[in-house]
Amino acid sequence: MRVVITGIGGYSCIGSNVDEITASLRAGKSGIGLDHERRVFGYRSCLTGIIQEPDLKAQIKRRDRVGLSEEAKYAYVATVEAMAMAGVDVDFFEQNRAGIIYGNDSSAKAVTEAVDIIRAKKDTMMVGSGSIFQSMNSTVTMNLATILKLTGINYTISAACASGSHAVGMGFHLIKSGLEEMIICGGAQEVNPYAFGSFDGLGVFSMKEDAPAKSSRPFDRDRDGLVTSGGGATLILETLESAQRRGANILAEVVGYGFSSNGNHISNPSTESQIISINRALEMAELKASQVDYVNAHATSTPKGDEFEAKAIYEIFGSKTPVSSTKSMTGHECWMAGASELVYSILMMQQGFIAPNINFENPDQFSQNLNIIAESLETELTTVLSNSFGFGGTNSSIILKKYE
Structure with missing residues (x-):
């Protein structure tokens, strides 16, 4: 069974769609900047990928929106772009079985905000009804599966910085084994200060705040640490037969x-x-x-x-x-x-x-x-x-x- 990719989408600090991302990649354009609120929060380093949380009011009804965590919003935008490229929509998913496997390993902001409310108000009823769906590590898959009407495999891969890659790998194997015909795969990462505080405390972040674009220096002798970032990225995997039957444009094959x-x-x-x-x-x-x-x-x-x-x-x-x-x-x-x-x-x-x-x-x-x-x-x-x-x-x- 051959497994191909028919749609991709991205929302990151170097672009809010694949066209912008492509231009940045070709030009060698950095998306790293300074978040000065981190210094007040207690961070040693204010360096981070600069990304704005998308406003989805016009795209998603409120009942579905309240359960979306920060990273789920990024994943949604990336997935909608990938779906358009692959030539599928919610109507297609209501008529055809498709699954979702996404990489995510934290939902720190939602958890912290809920706990802060409970501590301040001494009343769990003061936490909004969507909080639990934002707080769970499976926030991306549970929300997107519901919004997109997905009826196939539905789970989250939690494997640190390999989460997104393993999600694609597991999607590949499930399709290759004949258990699914199409799976939405990807990875998402929140970028708020709550997510990286303990990471900053390890002393592994770059301190080159005078030149943010030069702070991330893989393989360079003068590197002094990493810079965290985030967003969402989606790849739509399906069988070669499915893609050919639909007349889809095939972008690549997972081998x-x-x-x-x-x-x-x-x-x-x-x-x-x-x-x-x-x-x-x-x-x-x-x-x-x-x-x-x-x-x-x-x-x-x-x-x-x-x-x-x-x-x-x-x-x-x-x-x-x-x-x-x-x-x-x-x-x-x-x-x-x-x-x-x-x-x-x-x-x-x-x-x-x-x-x-x-x-x-x-x-x-x-x-x-x-x-x-x-x-x-x-x-x-x-x-x-x-x-x-x-x-x-x-x-x-x-x-x-x-x-x-």
Whole structure:
């Protein structure tokens, strides 16, 4: 069973739709800025991806809107765009079975606001009726499945920064096994201060506040930490037969999904486990490393993370395969990143270019071994690999090919 992608959508700090995102990727435009309210809140770093919460009053009736968390709103916008591209709508879903699997690993704002109300009022009845549906980790899938009338598989993948990638991988397997014909897959990430306070406390955020656009520096020797960001990204997966029957435009084919667990330290990465994840994807795709045209690296702009992945990529691909981390422009989109970076990779394949790893000025002893693309490169891409690695040692690697 061949699994293809017929629709993609994105809402991020580098664009509120795929056209804007494509332009930013090609131009190497950063979406990172400063949120000064974070300093008052107690943050060490005010750097973040700048993204505005969408106003959905004209699109969704109030009864459905009240249950939407911040990240669910981003996911909704991205999904509507993907649906339009795929040529499906709510009427289609009411007549045809389709599912949803989305990556999400927090709903901090909704939980915090509900608890604050209860503490202040000493009355749980003062919390709005939609709060529970905003607060649950499955907020995206439960809301979108209801609004879009989805009757197929419906669950959330919670796997730290690999959540979005695993969501696509699991959707791929369910379709490939014949259990579903179409699944909406993706990842979402809230960007409010509640979500990242403890993360900031680890001291892993960049402090380059004097130049926000230069703060995220994957693989660069002078990086000093990551920058968090967020939004929503959606990919519509379906069987090749379904896409052909509908006359849908096929954007790409999913051909490999590799995964592994480090089984060791809860936050440190593992080169050996990353190699296993990548090799499993290659084996499933029946490809040699030399047949991969581009690697979209997980690289978040932390010394250890970049080092371990650089060693894994070099071990498998050597020094020739082009590599870049789009997080240099977007920051780390966390639970969304695995899905958004697949969307970014598809846009590159469609438009014939590799997005640059901006701010890569001085390689370190590990990144100097790789073919890091520091400036936008016009080139044809047929096969791409996207890596996503997360806390707890969860690893995911997905390979996409142009449809032939």
